Amino acid sequence: MSHSIAVIGAGAIGAGTAWWLSRSGHQVELIDPELAQDPSRHSSSPLTGTSASLGILMGHVFRRSSGRAWRLRRRSMELWPLWVEELSCPDEPLLLQTPLVQLATTDEEAALQRKLVEERSHLGLSFITADRLADEHPDWPKSSHGGLQSNHDGRLDPLILQRSLRRQLHRLSVPMQTAAVETLHRDGNQWQLQLSDGSRSYADTVVVCSGLASQTLLAPLGHARAMDPVLGQVLQLRLDNPDALTPHWPAVLMSHGVNLIRHGSDQLLLGATLEPGEQPLEAATLTMRALNGHAPTWLEQAEVIGHWHGLRARPSGRPAPLLEKLEPGLILASGHYRNGVLLTPATAEWVSEEINEETSKA
Numbered sequence: 001m002s003h004s005i006a007v008i009g010a011g012a013i014g015a016g017t018a019w020w021l022s023r024s025g026h027q028v029e030l031i032d033p034e035l036a037q038d039p040s041r042h043s044s045s046p047l048t049g050t051s052a053s054l055g056i057l058m059g060h061v062f063r064r065s066s067g068r069a070w071r072l073r074r075r076s077m078e079l080w081p082l083w084v085e086e087l088s089c090p091d092e093p094l095l096l097q098t099p100l101v102q103l104a105t106t107d108e109e110a111a112l113q114r115k116l117v118e119e120r121s122h123l124g125l126s127f128i129t130a131d132r133l134a135d136e137h138p139d140w141p142k143s144s145h146g147g148l149q150s151n152h153d154g155r156l157d158p159l160i161l162q163r164s165l166r167r168q169l170h171r172l173s174v175p176m177q178t179a180a181v182e183t184l185h186r187d188g189n190q191w192q193l194q195l196s197d198g199s200r201s202y203a204d205t206v207v208v209c210s211g212l213a214s215q216t217l218l219a220p221l222g223h224a225r226a227m228d229p230v231l232g233q234v235l236q237l238r239l240d241n242p243d244a245l246t247p248h249w250p251a252v253l254m255s256h257g258v259n260l261i262r263h264g265s266d267q268l269l270l271g272a273t274l275e276p277g278e279q280p281l282e283a284a285t286l287t288m289r290a291l292n293g294h295a296p297t298w299l300e301q302a303e304v305i306g307h308w309h310g311l312r313a314r315p316s317g318r319p320a321p322l323l324e325k326l327e328p329g330l331i332l333a334s335g336h337y338r339n340g341v342l343l344t345p346a347t348a349e350w351v352s353e354e355i356n357e358e359t360s361k362a
């Protein structure tokens with residue numbers, strides 16, 4: 001009999017993992033009430049982490065050069081081109097948009113950027129001097145310290161990513177349950193999942209990818225994994241003067257702690273805040289809107305045409321993300337905090353390796 005896997009949660013992590021497992025021949029089921037509707041940003045309540053996200057892939061500009069976080073980033077950046085190639089379709093291309101530019105706000109930061117460039121020029125990192133910024137990019141927010149350009153970091157659209165994953169899951173005939181998992185318990189050699197629509201599901205292995213809600217499912221099983229919500233807001237702006245967005249705009253421009261993302265020909269996305277708790281703070285929106293007091297006039301004059309927020313799951317007392325085999329047949333892949341979209345491919349690969357190891361022993 002073949003080994004069955006239930007993946008709980010269909011954000012980037014869960015849907016990405018379900019696709020990767022199914023693509024490798026596993027028998028997978030994906031469960032999430034959000035599967036009942038198209039991923040969108042039309043909601044006044046917090047969005048799922050993935051739908052709220054900007055989809056920035058900051059792999060190579062990460063400061064550390066060792067440890068698990070660096071390995072996961074490197075691996076994800078290696079896998080993303082393959083993922084994009086396989087997930088993209090002509091009707092709705094999934095694009096890896098590059099480059100990413102981080103403007104320095106102090107001389108110290110510029111010095112750290114130059115050092116990183118020395119170590120990682122082979123990964124596509126280069127330094128743009130303040131003079132070059134002033135000459136070639138007068139339309140960008142000002143930096144008199146220069147900035148770091150990373151040619152292979154960038155972003156992808158998280159809504160298109162989710163739709164692409166669902167399309168591929170559909171093609172692979174992966175069952176998608178539009179209900180929430182209420183409880184999880186062992187039933188002989190299998191897991192029994194009680195769903196909010198009154199039905200039950202059974203699986204040999206369960207992969208928990210339900211963000212903040214993961215802790216509620218796991219605590220009754222003796223696996224306390226506390227996570228705190230960290231809220232993020234994003235503004236969608238329409239520019240008075242679309243000429244401000246020259247074709248030389250990078251896919252991601254980071255200035256004074258705020259990400260500016262070109263969106264179509266005359267719009268920008270501005271994000272994302274880091275706020276404790278589950279309610280957005282107006283002060284945080286205003287600070288971001290003003291680029292921490294450094295917004296150029298054309299940005300100040302832009303009209304706000306969209307505004308949303310979502311919650312990140314930050315593990316408390318443990319490093320993000322939580323990638324753990326908790327017991328035989330029970331895997332946790334959540335708590336990615338700020339980098340869940342970036343780390344989706346490496347996470348899916350890790351889950352797949354864990355399952356392969358377990359099934360090869362059986």
Ligand SMILES: Cc1cc2nc3c(=O)[nH]c(=O)nc-3n(C[C@H](O)[C@H](O)[C@H](O)COP(=O)(O)OP(=O)(O)OC[C@H]3O[C@@H](n4cnc5c(N)ncnc54)[C@H](O)[C@@H]3O)c2cc1C
Pocket residue numbers: 008009010011012013014031032033034048049050051052053054055056057179180181182209210211212213214231232233234271272273309310311312313333334335336337338339340341342343
């Ligand atoms: C404003 C903002 C901007 C961000 N920008 C970036 C960025 O640029 N780059 C980046 O890499 N990361 C970014 N992040 C972080 C990133 O969004 C998260 O790390 C990532 O989305 C986590 O994905 P996930 O699949 O674990 O969680 P989610 O996307 O939150 O998905 C969890 C899913 O689990 C489902 N679920 C919950 N409970 C149950 C249950 N009981 N049964 C079934 N399903 C359940 C939910 O409905 C949900 O669909 C950002 C986050 C925010 C809030």
